[in-house]
Amino acid sequence: xxxxxxxxxxVSGDSGSFERxxxxxxxxxxxxxxxxxxxxxxxxxxxxxxxxxxxxxxxLALLFWRARRxxxxxxxxxxxxxxxxxxxxxxxxxxxxxxxHQTFVPSREGCMRDVMIDGSGALGALLLLWALGRWRKFW
Numbered sequence: 001x002x003x004x005x006x007x008x009x010x011v012s013g014d015s016g017s018f019e020r021x022x023x024x025x026x027x028x029x030x031x032x033x034x035x036x037x038x039x040x041x042x043x044x045x046x047x048x049x050x051x052x053x054x055x056x057x058x059x060l061a062l063l064f065w066r067a068r069r070x071x072x073x074x075x076x077x078x079x080x081x082x083x084x085x086x087x088x089x090x091x092x093x094x095x096x097x098x099x100x101h102q103t104f105v106p107s108r109e110g111c112m113r114d115v116m117i118d119g120s121g122a123l124g125a126l127l128l129l130w131a132l133g134r135w136r137k138f139w
Contacts, residue, residue: 053117057119061123088126092119096115099115
């Protein structure tokens with residue numbers, strides 16, 4: 001979990017800026033789709049960046065949930081909404097501090113929209129985990 005947090009903090013600097021990530025995703029899209037207009041490439045780069053937000057905070061919430069998870073007295077595992085809530089709050093708090101950090105990076109901007117995107121990734125992952133656990137009869 002700490003390693004992921006360090007990674008998130010690292011890409012929150014200049015190395016994770018739109019200009020730098022578009023140098024990777026943009027040429028790849030241009031190679032795959034040579035006739036794609038530049039505006040569409042920029043839109044795809046934007047979507048890839050937001051998908052990365054969702055993914056990294058989904059993983060962070062799941063790692064935190066796993067660290068806080070408690071087993072029941074009977075010996076089996078059980079779902080505890082309190083642990084899921086803690087994981088969600090932790091992910092949201094880290095997302096907010098990450099966006100605050102970005103306000104100090106000249107090529108980045110911190111915005112509440114990204115905190116909400118990060119939180120939706122965390123919430124979606126926890127709800128998916130709960131649904132899969134119910135389906136597999138883990139809880």
